Amino acid sequence: MRRRWKIVENKQVYRLQGLSCANCAAQFEKNVKAIKTVQDAHVNFGAAKLTVVGAATLEQLAKAGAFDGIQVIPEKQRKEIPNVPFWKKRANIFAFISAFFLVIGYVGSVMKGEADVFVMGAFILSIAVGGYDLFRAGLANLWRFRFDMKTLMTIAIIGAALIGEWKEGAVVVFLFAVSEALERYSMERARRSIQHLMDLAPKKALVRRGNSEYEIDVDDLEVNDIIVVKPGQKIAADGVVLHGTSSVNEAAITGESIPVYKTAGDEVYAGTLNEEGALDVRVTKRVEDSTIAKIIHLVEEAQAERAPSQQFVDRFARYYTPAIMAIAALVAILPPLLFSEDWKTWIYRGLAVLVVGCPCALVISTPVAIVTAIGQAARRGVLIKGGVYLEELGQLKAVAFDKTGTLTKGTPEVTDIRTFNDHSEEELLRIAAHIEKYSQHPLAAAIVREAQQQGLLLDDSQVTDFRSITGKGASAAVNGMTYYIGSPALFSERLLSEEVRDTIRALQQAGKTVVGVGNAEQFLGIIALSDQPREHAASVLQQLRISGIQKIVMVTGDNQATGEAIGSAVGATEIKAELLPDDKLSIIKEIRNTYGRIAMVGDGVNDAPALAAANVGIAMGKAGTDVALETADIVLMADDLQQLPYAIQLSRKTLRIIKENISFAFLLKLLALILIVPGWLTLWMAIFADMGATLIVLFNSLRLMRV
DSSP states (O other), X not given: OHHHHHXXXXXXXXXXXXXXXXXXXXXXXXXHHTSTTEEEEEEETTTTEEXXXXXXOHHHHHHHTGGGTOEEEETTSXXXXXXXXXXXXXXXXXXXXXXXXXXXXXXXXXXXXXXXXXXXXXHHHHHHHHXXXXXXXXXXXXXXXXXXXXXXXXXXXXXXXXXXXXXXXXXXXXXXXXXXXXXXXXXXXXXXXXXXHHTTSOSEEEEEETTEEEEEEXXXXXXXXXXXXXXXXXXXXXXXXXXXXXXXXXXXXXXXXXXXXXXXXXXXXXXXXXXXXXXXXXXXXXXXXXXXXXXXXXXXXXXXXXXXXXXXXXXXXXXXXXXXXXXHHHHHHHHHHHHOOOHHHHHHHHHHHHHHTOOHHHHHTXXXXXXXXXXHHHHTTEEEOOHHHHHXXXXXXXXXXXXXXXXXXXEEEXXXXXXXXXXXXXXXXXHHHHHHTTOOOHHXXXXXXXXXXXXXXXOGGGEEEEEEETTTEEEEEETTEEEEEEOGGGSOGGGOOHHHHHHHHHHHHTTXXXXXXXXXXXXXXXXXXXXXXXXXXXHHHHHHHXXXXXXXXXXXXXXXXXXXXXXXXXXXXXXXXXXXXXXXXXXXXXXXXXXXXXXXXXXXXXXXXXXXXXXXXXXXXXTOOHHHHHHOSEXXXXXXXXHHXXXXXXXXXXXXHXXXXXXXXXXXXXXXXXXXXXXXXXXXXXXXXXXXXXXXXXXXXXXXXXX
16 A cells, blocks of 8 residues: 555656657657666557656656657646647658658669669668668667567668668668658647647636736646636636626537636636636636646546557557568578579568568557547547547447436426416416525526516515425415415315316326415416426437437436426437436346447436446536546537537547558558569568558548548
8 A cells, every 4th residue: 555655656747749659659668667766657659648657867768768759848847849840850851851862863873873883872871861760760679679660671671782772772761751750740630639628728827816916827826816817818727706707618628619608606617718708716626637637637548548449459460570570581581492583582572571561550550540539529528538438439229318417408497387267477477486586496496587587577575474385385475465386285175176187187297397376265377397308309319310329218217207208309219217226227237238339328427327337428527527527438528419429420430440441451461462472562662552551541540530
């Protein structure tokens, strides 16, 4: 126990620049773990971050990443990572210089032949400049018997030089440099979603202390500090509005672009945009505990999680590279030894096997798609906690929905007003609202809200002698007359005519809650309320059926009539009502056994057992509530069900792209290997094929940014 505490205390997180290769990430992690004072280390390739448990200096970490030019920056150090233009990056400058000498060599070879000293010198310079970083890493790996992509390429280029194929070697070096540059560019594009989230919250905050205002770093904000947010500024920390009113754009957190009206007592979130008025906000969370910080952390963790398909590729790659080297050796040696073939010809073909067998396209086929999809979903307000849930979501056949707060708005609304004994609807609603204004019950709040929406003026001076009647309702004197409001059971049988009883039964059978209003002499009327379906619930369920979801079940603890009313209105294929939490759990297990995979959509609070039992637990997490962020596998940040079809569409396209990537990488390499044997594939064509496979995999994955 003592040791675990020490490990947590010694954990440091760093941002990485220049990390574009999955193999390089694994090697860098291994180098950091080799530092004697480091207990453990983990490189998150998707988020370009390093977590170190133990002690390590920046110099030691820089040395560990020097083989690939990886720069290490402490996460807490608010140093901006410079956005160097593509053409100004060191590796790309070397590639341009290499191309210059390659062109000179080609022109010279046409004029003087490849054997000319000047021509050979141009090709050698092209190889030396363009392959400097490659050779440095490849030779170091070769010395340590580490066989990765750069080792294979280094052996192939040295081999080409030894058999006098200088031009071929120069072309291979240049094309490999271009491939590396484009791979770096693609990974940077894939990571921009995370960088976008990190850039949302401002770095400075205007704090009011006493009568003075100071601009300070957000890291120095303390709980209960008062920050001033002017129109057009971003809110620097999670907090509660003390003074002021404004519309706040919360798209950064929820993906919902419609601004939300905020006034005193309302919560606001770091990274959201104050559009109109000035706000005084009391800070409730430090910067590292803010909602946006939690979202960024969860997305980065999700991108580090290996999806099942990625785990398969990683296991396969461990055996693939040694197998390619063995095949290349056999191609180079066996024909000359067994059939007296020309050594130079078959060594050349063996080198082509090394080049075309480079595992780069295969290794990145899955992670770049996962990183892109999870980052893109986060920008749209869908928080997916790992590649495994992304894959599960894409294979769903059944979805279960909780009713209250998920398929419905979660708050009751007035749906019907029925009057008796010659009273008007306005009179009935005014009396009811005057009484209910003093009650804390959710139904009372709905009645008062309806009266206000209809423009009825409520005068507190007209109400006296309010009292609550436990379990039944309330009473009060309005303009001197005592009225009662509550359950029909509150009123004596003589006041409830047959017409009144029939109306009550009809409304209750429609799944509505009935509230009666009357006095000691007569029954004035009925107000019916119900929790209304969300605006887009029916269309969302329709979209799910069209997308291939075979079973949509609504599970609720409400009575059967209410469940049937809501379930039928939204188009659920099956309705299960009057359920306890254990019953919901049993239903989820039963459907999972029948359909293989099921998602449970709930509020993240009351449905924990069912969310845990489902293959994918999906929570409605308005503005990133802590419970939703912690309990669910996927969180719909804006409480918007329309995000669910989007998430399923994204996951299915991700699965499709991963399969396309893996299949294409395999087939292209297999085809190239077949063409090598008869000598139809040259060395430069082999690297072109490998580069083409890598680029197609990368750009195919980036299509997910347009879903």
